[in-house]
Amino acid sequence: MKDLQTIHFKDNTVQGELKVPGDKSISHRAVMLGSIAEGKTTITGFLNGEDCLRTIEIFKQLGVNIDNTGDTVEIHSPGIQGWTTPSEDLYAGNSGTTARLMLGILASSNVQAVISGDESLSSRPMDRVTNPLRDMGASIHSESGTDLLPLKITGTPLKAINYKNPVASAQVKSAILFAGLQAEGTTSVQEETVSRDHTEQMLRYFGADVHVSNGTASIRKGQKLQGQTVHVPGDISSAAFFMVAAGMTPGSSLTLTNVGLNPTRTGIIDVLEAMGVGVTISNESYENGEPVGTLEINHQQLQGIEIGGDLIPRLIDELPIIALLATQAEGTTIIKDAAELRVKETDRIAAVTNELTKIGANIEATPDGMIIHGPTPLKGGTMDSYGDHRLGMMAGIASLVASEPITIQNPACIDISYPSFFEDLESVAQKR
Ligand SMILES: O=C(O)C1=C[C@@H](OP(=O)(O)O)[C@@H](O)[C@H](O)C1
Numbered sequence: 001m002k003d004l005q006t007i008h009f010k011d012n013t014v015q016g017e018l019k020v021p022g023d024k025s026i027s028h029r030a031v032m033l034g035s036i037a038e039g040k041t042t043i044t045g046f047l048n049g050e051d052c053l054r055t056i057e058i059f060k061q062l063g064v065n066i067d068n069t070g071d072t073v074e075i076h077s078p079g080i081q082g083w084t085t086p087s088e089d090l091y092a093g094n095s096g097t098t099a100r101l102m103l104g105i106l107a108s109s110n111v112q113a114v115i116s117g118d119e120s121l122s123s124r125p126m127d128r129v130t131n132p133l134r135d136m137g138a139s140i141h142s143e144s145g146t147d148l149l150p151l152k153i154t155g156t157p158l159k160a161i162n163y164k165n166p167v168a169s170a171q172v173k174s175a176i177l178f179a180g181l182q183a184e185g186t187t188s189v190q191e192e193t194v195s196r197d198h199t200e201q202m203l204r205y206f207g208a209d210v211h212v213s214n215g216t217a218s219i220r221k222g223q224k225l226q227g228q229t230v231h232v233p234g235d236i237s238s239a240a241f242f243m244v245a246a247g248m249t250p251g252s253s254l255t256l257t258n259v260g261l262n263p264t265r266t267g268i269i270d271v272l273e274a275m276g277v278g279v280t281i282s283n284e285s286y287e288n289g290e291p292v293g294t295l296e297i298n299h300q301q302l303q304g305i306e307i308g309g310d311l312i313p314r315l316i317d318e319l320p321i322i323a324l325l326a327t328q329a330e331g332t333t334i335i336k337d338a339a340e341l342r343v344k345e346t347d348r349i350a351a352v353t354n355e356l357t358k359i360g361a362n363i364e365a366t367p368d369g370m371i372i373h374g375p376t377p378l379k380g381g382t383m384d385s386y387g388d389h390r391l392g393m394m395a396g397i398a399s400l401v402a403s404e405p406i407t408i409q410n411p412a413c414i415d416i417s418y419p420s421f422f423e424d425l426e427s428v429a430q431k432r
């Protein structure tokens with residue numbers, strides 16, 4: 001892909017039907033559990049995005065046999081005890097989920113490995129995972145003493161802990177639950193605000209007994225996992241870009257099929273409805289413990305709202321695109337309790353505020369969120385992705401309401417979670 005991508009969809013509406021690619025969080029976990037389990041796992045609907053491909057490469061380096069045809073991923077694993085020490089670093093690229101969950105998984109394995117990442121990932125905090133893992137007895141070494149990547153981890157016997165998670169992070173919860181699979185005793189993770197629960201759902205699907213009550217998830221040592229067939233639903237975080245596109249572009253009506261509707265992820269639906277957008281859900285079913293359905297989004301006049309508290313973990317990755325939506329809403333939208341945005345692929349509070357300001361938005365950054373006054377007409381211009389896929393896609397969707405073309409700097413990062421983003425945008429944008 002080019003270093004710059006210029007697009008212009010002024011005078012278009014968003015129409016038709018779209019099936020977005022597979023869920024990133026579920027794709028990672030399907031490969032992880034298929035590799036921890038003994039035997040054969042088959043995955044359909046896998047997200048062939050850069051982050052999930054990194055997870056596949058890492059397990060291949062550990063000696064797991066994985067064949068990815070593009071449509072189907074087939075895993076044959078000897079099980080976690082049969083993995084071999086890799087000769088090279090395990091490179092997680094840009095993927096926080098890969099790095100943090102792998103630390104939990106490798107902590108009790110028989111192997112020694114160095115986990116590394118790209119420049120962005122190497123500046124993201126890992127101590128939120130290394131601290132509780134060390135409490136369990138994990139051997140994790142940081143050459144620099146900072147606990148940033150690269151980190152060397154040596155598998156060792158672990159003991160269970162009861163951990164009160166100070167950040168609402170599914171990555172932290174998942175790393176501890178994975179470590180808990182092999183830790184002496186019963187490991188539990190308590191959360192004040194419940195984060196996405198795909199790990200708990202998929203551990204159960206692979207045969208583990210995971211107990212959840214009052215915001216605490218517990219797992220006991222020594223449960224044997226068996227390979228399974230996993231159907232990955234479409235990613236609501238990818239669908240969110242098109243939900244917002246249809247919700248804010250006058251005259252739009254869009255149907256999104258096969259979207260994952262796990263309630264720990266559906267905050268975007270709550271926000272769209274509260275702002276006035278028409279959202280209809282149909283064809284609801286379950287795939288491997290995960291709810292799935294069809295969404296129909298109809299444009300309506302938008303109203304500003306306040307977004308914070310328990311809602312934040314349910315839409316954490318959608319906040320950049322919600323900020324764009326708020327520029328088209330009447331009144332003020334306040335996003336708060338979202339300081340986690342500062343430690344994502346980039347500082348998403350600073351980056352979203354800078355880039356939307358460039359095209360005419362009235363938006364200010366706060367320590368834990370953003371305040372947006374709308375509606376403002378948006379003009380065109382150059383918007384930087386900062387190498388952050390969600391910023392790049394926000395810029396792409398802005399082209400539907402901008403009066404002049406938008407040029408996206410470094411659009412290639414969009415491949416991290418949504419390789420067909422531009423084709424999909426072309427396919428639903430219809431000239432008025
Ligand atoms: O567990 C996961 O798959 C993810 C959890 C979230 O991160 P945190 O756990 O840091 O909140 C989210 O932002 C990320 O895109 C994927």
Ligand SMILES: C=C(OP(=O)(O)O)C(=O)O
Binds near residue numbers: 051096097098317345
């Ligand atoms: C934060 C994200 O992912 P990760 O933490 O896995 O890099 C994201 O996809 O927006």
